[in-house]
Amino acid sequence: MYTVEYHANDDVRLVEKPVPEIGPGEVLVQLKACGICASDVMEWYMKPRAPLYPGHEPVGVIVQVGEGVDQFKPGQRVFIHHHVPCMTCHYCQRGAFSQCATFRATRLYPGGLAEYIRVPAPNVQLDVLPLPDSLSDEAATLVEPLACCVRGIDRANIRPGDSVLILGAGSNGLMLGQLAKMRGALRVMISDFIAYRREAALKAGIDVAFDPQDGSIEEQVAAVNDGLKPDVVIVTPSKISVMQQGIDLVAPGGTVLLFAPPPPADELSVKPNHLFFREITLRTSYSAGPYETRQALDLLRTGRIRSESIITHRFPLQEAPQAFHLVANPGEALKVVLHVD
Ligand SMILES: [Zn+2]
Ligand SMILES: [Zn+2]
Structure with a gap:
């Protein structure tokens, strides 16, 4: 399978990796669409950590479920959140989910911009959201960024x-x-x-x-x-x-x-x-938790936030280098989304 590998804003590659294997409690998701965030081209953060496997706004279809997963089944379209909190630590009890150690340790493998994505068990339990048929893959890529905005508005x-x-x-x-x-x-x-x-x-x-x-x-x-x-x-x-x-x-x-x-x-x-x-x-305001992703999905489902007002550019996954270049030099571009057909 192909995955996007980031080295710098002007050095974004498509590399081949084996399809991830999943363990108990995990699911494997086939990517359909994923937006690119301004933070994905924030070189001061990204470059020292390269090679990185970016993408944290993915939407896809479950193709395999691990042992013990009974709430999801293959064929379901889902939003998958890259970070989830533990819900029990000091910070989680105060609603500061992005400060939770589990939140910072959980991540999708290899990243959100890969043809197949392994979703860890804590993420499966807390923040994989089935999508209504009425919501397109592309519109659903806004769940994560909109969730961050919901949190921002709460804190404003x-x-x-x-x-x-x-x-x-x-x-x-x-x-x-x-x-x-x-x-x-x-x-x-x-x-x-x-x-x-x-x-x-x-x-x-x-x-x-x-x-x-x-x-x-x-x-x-x-x-x-x-x-x-x-x-x-x-x-x-x-x-x-x-x-x-x-x-x-x-x-x-x-x-x-x-x-x-x-x-x-x-x-x-x-x-x-x-x-x-x-x-x-x-x-x-930093990132978003499972309450905000649910609010974001509801805002999109009910049309109170319309993706047509936000998403301006689409590229196939294979054109990730061009898409990253555009996000780094946006000009008239608003949200840029990568698709897998
Ligand atoms: Zn983001
Ligand atoms: Zn916690």
Whole structure:
């Protein structure tokens, strides 16, 4: 079988590996489609760990079940989550699933971008979700990234009537914006340099889209937001300068959510005095757990989040190098999905 092997953004290979063997409690899934995440082209994380077998948004069909697996059978279409928590440790009991040691240790083999994927027993037990016939393979690849957005929105402290500003109108920005509206945000604004993305955001139901080249974001926000700063700012890029901008832009009493990780050595300078007297909350959101994947699947199943508003490019698995190149240099691309026919 073929699997995608990552060495660098401009060195993504298709390599042959034996079809994985499965043990008790495990299942073997034949890949149908898998999205590529911005984190899959985050070279500071990926390159030192190469060769890597990326892909964490896979959807496929169960072709074999291990001994003791009675809740699934061959032929079922499923979403498979790459990480699952233990549900019993200190962090799991507090809902901080991505901090659980089991969460960080569980992974798909060889990765989500392989023709056949071995799903470990803990993942089979907790976060393999059968898909309704009404949901396409492609749409279901959004379960994982949408789950991360659901968690992000939960952590962003949005209250009904809030105004929300999202920096970056990529696929995550668009999903976060739609979720913010569902949570009762009165006005959802987004900012991006690329016109196509701003238009896509407006089509997805976001109220206002700003071009940073049209002048200061603060003034553009004030002009449409009753002269007020946004109550919540969500920073989707991993750039320090944009995080800094988020802290400067948020209203007193508001929350800044950092949605993507910068390299470990990067530093963000904050003035605690500025945060203190304005009661500004700085939060982060990392990955998603089994509650969020179920919410995400339900949002997609019921059409409250429509994949057509998010997925813009499709490639066969064999063209993974071109697909990774596009995600690393997205321009007008939003979500890029690889297919196996
Ligand atoms: Zn991701
Ligand atoms: Zn745990």
